[in-house]
Amino acid sequence: METTRFTRDTLSQAAAQLKTGQLVAFPTETVYGLGANALDQEAVKQVFHVKGRPSDNPLIVHVTGLEQVMMYVDEIHPLTKTLVEAYWPGPLTIILPIKEDAFPSVVTGGLSTVAFRMPDHALTLDLIETAGVPIVGPSANLSGTPSPTTADHVLHDFTGKIAGVLDGGATKIGVESTVIDLSDPTGVPVILRPGAITGEMLSETTQLMITNEPVVLKGTEAPKAPGMKYKHYSPKTNxxxxxxxxxxxxxxxxxxxxxxxxxxxxxxxxxxxxxxxxxxxxxxxxxxxxxxxxxxxxxxxxxxxxxxxxxxxxxxxxxxxxxxxxxxxxxxxxxxxxxxxxx
Known part of the structure; x- marks a missing residue:
């Protein structure tokens, strides 16, 4: 398979590849994501295959805003709009309960929730808009290795394995987004993965005490967000x-x-x-x-x-x-x- 380096000038070609079930990596302000049509079960399965990602590790769905999210959810936590207005587009991922069969189970990891994010990168927002579908986007690296912060990192791991990468330059932040759980409409928000949006920032915005310490899974408990269960970010060298x-x-x-x-x-x-x-x-x-x-x-x-x-x-x-x-x-x-x- 030929892997293409897409640019602003060829963005429509990248979107066309996504719509036909191909994988296209994309830039965000945090790290590069490995994109696939979130509504296409077979395309999403390929994300797991090429990354070597465990099948119970749920994916983040990238959208253009809360209006697109509302197509897939029913009841939302009362703080959802407050957090969206404060931090989207940006490095905050929000976990919400979804309508039955809104996404293939391969996206949700068998859960009744999905993690949504609106990335702060104009190229990727245009890509989602042009493709006309939400896109999954785990980090575009082989599972367990350091996440990619340039298009060259993506090409190093996936040349010949994916349709292409949309080159948006080096990422600004360099670590993945904060993940906050709003799946319980009556509960206090909980950080599942720390990121650039800190507990202090979220506490000030919500007027609730939100700790930076991420949740630790117990026993065989299923992860609601990436980065909670499996070995991550490790190079070959100790x-x-x-x-x-x-x-x-x-x-x-x-x-x-x-x-x-x-x-x-x-x-x-x-x-x-x-x-x-x-x-x-x-x-x-x-x-x-x-x-x-x-x-x-x-x-x-x-x-x-x-x-x-x-x-x-x-x-x-x-x-x-x-x-x-x-x-x-x-x-x-x-x-x-x-x-x-x-x-």
Missing amino acids: VIMVDSNDFEQVRRYLNEKALRAGILAGPTAAAIVRAEAGAIFMYQNDTVEAAAKGLFSGLRALDECQADLDVIFVETKEEHGLGYAYMNRLKKAANQQKFTNND
């Missing part, structure tokens, strides 16, 4: 988290062990271990915004570099605001492994 003030210890450790280490950090921490590092991917600055934007692209770049690395050390951030989302992804990429002074 990842270890490092607190900012421990990079001097890392420098000594590398001298002692003679390891080929990749460093993913801001300029201050990276400078400490520059001479000992096998390869460095440096965030634009020391802010959490720069770290979130560069996390996945940095993991990919270091994992695929020619230095044949033994390990990738990644700088941690404080867990507040966007730091919750950053650390949520980093902890999963590192399988909770953290450097200590005793290593």
Whole structure:
């Protein structure tokens, strides 16, 4: 299969491919999504197939606004319109109960709810509008690996496997959207996956206490949102988290062990271990915004570099605001492994 890099000029061709059941990746402000017609069961099955995604991991449906959402839902939580007005288009995914048979069960993971999002990217909103259908859009990467933040990342994973990718440049945020559960019309909203829309922001908007801490599944409980159950975001190379003030210890450790280490950090921490590092991917600055934007692209770049690395050390951030989302992804990429002074 030929995989085409679509642009604004060829957007109508990308939409036509979606309408005929093909897969087309698309940009958002968070990461690139792997798009398929959400109403086409066979097309959605192909999303799971090419990603290697577990079948009980539900998908997010991308729409052009609340008017399109209302075609598929009945009763909505009273806060739905408030949150939509505050954060759409944007990195907030809202889980709502849907009408019976509104979407194929492969979209819902067998649940009676669907996660909806209106992405903040003009190209993709035009794509959905031109295609005339809502589109599913899990991250456009092989399941479990770092999410894609450029069209080149998508092509690396899926050339020859999908119809194409709509190239909208590098993403602005770099980590996936916040997912909030509004499926109980009488319940307090709950964050299922942290993102750029933080609990503090949602609490201020709703006048309710909404914590940043994501829900942890119990036993065989089915996930309502992506990122809740399975291993995510991991490159092939082993990842270890490092607190900012421990990079001097890392420098000594590398001298002692003679390891080929990749460093993913801001300029201050990276400078400490520059001479000992096998390869460095440096965030634009020391802010959490720069770290979130560069996390996945940095993991990919270091994992695929020619230095044949033994390990990738990644700088941690404080867990507040966007730091919750950053650390949520980093902890999963590192399988909770953290450097200590005793290593």
